[in-house]
Amino acid sequence: MPHTAPELATLLHLLADHRRPRLCGVAIGHSRDDASRAAAVAFADAWRARGNTVLAVVDWPEQAASWLRPARRLTAGEPDALVVAAAPLGWVQLARRLRHSTLWRPDRTFGFASLAEPVAAALAGPGVLDGVRGAGADGGVWRIERGWTTSA
Secondary structure (H helix, E strand, C coil): CCCCHHHHHHHHHHHHHCCCCCCCEEEEEEECCHHHHHHHHHHHHHHHHCCCEEEEEEEECCCCCCCHHHHHHHHCCCCCEEEEECCHHHHHHHHHHHHHHCCCCHHHEEECHHHHCHHHHHHHCCCCCCCCEEECCCCCEEEEECCEEEEC
């Protein structure tokens, strides 16, 4: 599903409101489907237009022999935050690798509505996605805590 203007605006607002420390340099990750790619490009353009830095844009297939390469590329520049636009299955597999092989912190990860699918938290396993938050298609905010996806 394509991203929406309210979704993008809320995502930018979430990152701008994160004050300690202020988030400037982000890495953007996305699945290879058209909707995820378009959302990642829209976010990168809007983020740069605000005078911020995109340290990396990393994509991945829905199925891969190894998730280590994209996980390392996303975290290589020590970004202030990760922004993700992805289909749930590929994202879950990448998140597991991020959790076990890098210094990734889910509470510094922000996503588009596609990441809020309840199945993602269940498939990722206990605690893997706790702290990830993002924007819904309607501009609302969601968060994953204790394996549950809640909307605010």
